Amino acid sequence: MKRRSVYIAIFIIAILGLFYIQYKYLKIGVSLATVQFKKNIDLASKNIKRDLADETQLTFLVGQAITDDDTYFKLSIDSIQDASKYFLKDFIRDRLALNGIDTDFSYTLIARDSSFSLKSPNQFKSDENLVTFPIQLDGYLPELSKKDTVLELQFKDINPYLLSQLNGLTIPSLLFMLIIIVIFIWFLKSIYWQKQVITTTNSFINNLTHELKTPVFSINLASKMLGKDLDENKKPFLQIIRQQTERLNKHIDKVLELGKLEFQTKIFELKKVDFKPYLIKICEDFEALSKLDDVKFSYVLNEDSFLIKAEISHLENAINNILDNARKYSENPIIKLTASKVKNQLSISISDNGAGINKKDLNLIFKKYYRVSNGDVHKVKGYGLGLSYVKEVVKKHKGKVKIESHVGVGTIVTIFIPLIHEK
Known part of the structure; x- marks a missing residue:
């Protein structure tokens, strides 16, 4: 019992140690994933900045939206702005995906003096622990508006996203640890059940063999008393009784001794x-x-x-x-x-x-x-x-x-x- 308790304690300590090591590795993994995320954002920002520097259909549409110019379109300025918001969002999503970033985001295209702004269709709340990455634009849009123009990318708390990037390591590790725990518990239950069966069986055998001792002793004693006045021609039969009684007695002793050896080592x-x-x-x-x-x-x-x-x-x-x-x-x-x-x-x-x-x-x-x-x-x-x-x-x-x-x-x-x- 004491040894089993020691084994269980060692197993619990080992499992807690594995969880602690997994937690440390997870923190290191998140840190590395954060570094990689920022690196990817930098690459995506450069691509976005480069592609928005020239006059294209997208930049022309966005330029009309931020300058409130509806000269070239048979649409209201509100419709032009709505269309440019969706097209710009699709463009940014595509550039982020090309650089390995696939998570929800919002954006704001704004002048330094806040004279104009163009916001993405979906906007995060300010209390959602946002992470912002500003991109200083050059070329067509700042020249068109004659103002410094910044594209701000906003991401919600990126830790869940970073953790999801580590699922290939964390989920299998947690799954394997869970399997180890389940197997160990099943093993303990099996050992306990088996020990209960063995204990019950041995208890039954010990009780039975002790009960058999009394009739065997009586038969042995009776055979000795019969031998005193028995005819010579009948003594071989008495000898058979004694031999079989002795044999039975040895079998009983063997069962008892084996049970003692298995469960009472001190004897x-x-x-x-x-x-x-x-x-x-x-x-x-x-x-x-x-x-x-x-x-x-x-x-x-x-x-x-x-x-x-x-x-x-x-x-x-x-x-x-x-x-x-x-x-x-x-x-x-x-x-x-x-x-x-x-x-x-x-x-x-x-x-x-x-x-x-x-x-x-x-x-x-x-x-x-x-x-x-x-x-x-x-x-x-x-x-x-x-x-x-x-x-x-x-x-x-x-x-x-x-x-x-x-x-x-x-x-x-x-x-x-x-x-x-x-x-």
């Missing part, structure tokens, strides 16, 4: 120990069992000692589990255990002559509840918990498990546990 205490005597005991016990089941078992324990940090009971269970798998998955089992020191590690290798495991299953056998099957039939009964338990135990010992297998030849399972070197 796993590593202690410095020479593991060789324990390994000898494991081999001797399995050797005795092998004689009863017609299993050919041999073992070689090299070196004088195996000094490691271990939780004895769990490591013993893990090794016994591998040995039990080698016995169960072989028709005429030939099993060999070899222990030695390899590159500062204790190597415990268990080989068998079983059916082997194909490559597809090798990547999945350590998953909880996964079992290798032959078609839809599991030849050996079980719950798919054994190797999951082995991997968890070895992981707690800071070691690793390696499996080599060939179908029809056999399997070699090797456990590596770090050794302690005495000074």
Whole structure:
């Protein structure tokens, strides 16, 4: 829970950092866009000034409008002025577009002494935070009016326009950040839901296995009491009861231990120990069992000692589990255990002559509840918990498990546990 909170905090800080960096980049982008806008305005102003310097149909019409001269037209001066306003606006829009400016504007053509003015059809209000760019005209119009003439271009607050020019960068960035946030939230919800399912499942399994402990204990106790006065010809049946009871008990313990390993790491205490005597005991016990089941078992324990940090009971269970798998998955089992020191590690290798495991299953056998099957039939009964338990135990010992297998030849399972070197 604490680790998850740290991850969430780091993610929130990272997202806030990304937003802050995006904001900074946005400010820089707006500044650069402002510089580019002013540069484009300068270029457009030069083009407008140059084109209005000569006498053309447009400048002639505008000149008649600002001098109130209707001599050449069969129209009222008001109509001439209205027409010139629209034609001049179209002309300015065209010159701005040629220089990369495509935003709303207004204009005012005015004399320095304010003796005349010609305003665009659309006029912005004075309180709209206008940006004005004056163009001092030369040539035909000032000479015609005999007055200094200025064309003022007005733009509303250009920041929205500048931001729209950056949409190719800002919108994808914001979109990707939103996608990251949505995926992270979905991931957290999935993890929370999965953890709830696992917790509920484990709680159910733990309760069930604890409930099974009582009848198993009772059966075991009853079988011992029956053995005292039982006929010799019936004792083999009693032995079967004891073996199956013990087997069931081991399965129950395995389920309980795996649940504890996954959710209560504090119960796993590593202690410095020479593991060789324990390994000898494991081999001797399995050797005795092998004689009863017609299993050919041999073992070689090299070196004088195996000094490691271990939780004895769990490591013993893990090794016994591998040995039990080698016995169960072989028709005429030939099993060999070899222990030695390899590159500062204790190597415990268990080989068998079983059916082997194909490559597809090798990547999945350590998953909880996964079992290798032959078609839809599991030849050996079980719950798919054994190797999951082995991997968890070895992981707690800071070691690793390696499996080599060939179908029809056999399997070699090797456990590596770090050794302690005495000074």
